[in-house]
């Protein structure tokens with residue numbers, strides 16, 4: 001199936017511009033240098049019936065604005081990478097979309113590993129607690145993440161990743177993969193990425209960070225994975241869009257908010 005990968009946000013946890021900062025990137029007039037918190041939406045039409053489907057990976061603090069800006073009117077499922085604030089804090093903004101989903105047939109499934117489910121359950125206690133009496137809680141259902149996860153004819157493969165001292169999750173779907181917040185890629189995960197055409201890989205900045213890849217590290221992994229095109233995301237204010245792109249190999253580019261890439265599911 002043909003699908004579109006839409007970058008809702010490509011910034012690091014603090015976003016770019018970063019509050020209180022007057023560096024050249026934070027004050028840049030280039031719209032590519034404005035980066036909301038990291039998330040992508042995957043959209044496709046089912047071959048039978050032509051029903052539009054939308055899967056979102058992570059719901060960060062900018063989720064509502066991102067969905068309004070992208071004009072995406074529904075969500076069929078969410079996949080979570082890990083439970084840091086920049087990836088989960090917009091979960092509650094699924095509410096109106098979840099009411100519509102519930103009327104169509106059921107709650108929105110949220111796929112998450114046990115560690116992420118634990119944090120979501122604690123932070124959004126009023127949503128997930130069996131004792132919650134809050135009537136307008138999101139109609140969402142936590143689903144234990146499997147190796148292979150089906151959503152309306154699309155298959156999402158769990159790709160284990162290292163993020164500092166945590167094991168987190170990336171996803172492969174069709175000929176593409178979304179790997180964010182990466183500081184290490186286990187050997188077996190390279191196998192799961194074999195043959196992809198479109199790679200999304202996080203790369204924070206040039207200066208080393210304990211839980212994020214530098215541009216240099218990301219380029220090494222990108223070369224080894226060998227996708228036709230690699231898009232870097234989760235970008236800090238150290239990296240200006242134009243300047244950085246000029247220094248990258250031809251098949252690697254910084255992603256930017258609003259970028260749409262065609263893929264095959």
Ligand SMILES: [Zn+2]
Pocket residue numbers: 012013038084086087181234
């Ligand atoms: Zn992050």
Ligand SMILES: [Zn+2]
Pocket residue numbers: 017018021022023024025026027237
């Ligand atoms: Zn700055």
